[in-house]
Amino acid sequence: MAFIKTTEQDSNYDHLEKMSINEILQNINNEDKTVAFAVEKTLPQINLLVEQVVNKLKAGGRVFYIGAGTSGRLGILDASECPPTFGVSHDLVIGLIAGGDSAIRKAVEFAEDSTDQGWKDLKSYNISDKDIVIGIAASGTTPYVVSALKKCNDNKIITGCITCNQGSPLSKTAKYPIEVVVGPEFVTGSSRMKAGTAQKLVLNMISTTVMIQLGRVKGNKMVDMQLSNNKLVDRGTRMVMNELNISLDEAKELIQKHKNVRDAIKKDNKNE
Helix, strand or coil: CCCCCHHHCCCCCCCHHHCCHHHHHHHHHHHHCCHHHHHHCCHHHHHHHHHHHHHHHHCCCCEEEEECHHHHHHHHHHHHHHHHHHCCCCCCEEEEECCCHHHHCCCCCCHHHCCCHHHHHHHCCCCCCCCEEEEECCCCCCHHHHHHHHHHHHCCCEEEEEECCCCCHHHHHCCEEEECCCCCCCCCCCCCCHHHHHHHHHHHHHHHHHHHHCCCCECCECCCCCCCCHHHHHHHHHHHHHHHCCCHHHHHHHHHHHCCHHHHCCHHHHHC
16 A cells, blocks of 8 residues: 555645634644544554663663654754753763754755765764664654664664654654654644644653653652752752651752752651
8 A cells, every 4th residue: 555644635724824813723723632632542652662762771771862854853852851850861862853953943955865864873872772762753754764763673773753644664664653643734744733743742751751660750740850940949949848848948958958859858858
């Protein structure tokens, strides 16, 4: 059966330029409402991939996100939020984008069409079979991503993917594919919309679940977050205050001493 990109099919809406602002907003919102249900259908696939990520990271490995354009940026966004949110090393979750870091802000022409740069980018991090690589591509056809995963497979590196088309080359390449089929975009082919939203939801689920499994959350609190601004210091102080049932001033003192919520709420600190 021929591969059909639903992400490239004509929008269910036409004459967008004739719509009022309210009509445009309402129709976009109506489409967005379908995304979470599409993600829900893929929970078994997400579960399988997350299990693999948890196992690799517990064994000392790393997880790589690799993508192009919007997909690459979303992977970098998720990776960059793990250290401040969960207090892990910047080397644990790594995001790579076709065209390099400059492509985060400005599109790099034809970077996604390279069939060897993806593997080169991974090799620059001394990738090995201790690690796991997740390819992200709404279309499921991006050469930069597909070729990188093929090389990973050749080198016995576990691969997963997040795509928004069923039966794509990327899905067939990845050992643990996630296919969130969101259908045609409001603006035909604009996969930064529903497809991008779906990818962001799945990335949130992967990284958050993995970090919880790695013990980076206590109760429902981010006890390992980096206290890098006043808002987070205040949040951390109140966590300590509530956890130890102490005054705000006492909690502030513990936070100032330990610079970390987890350390501040250890039982030993109750008597300090």
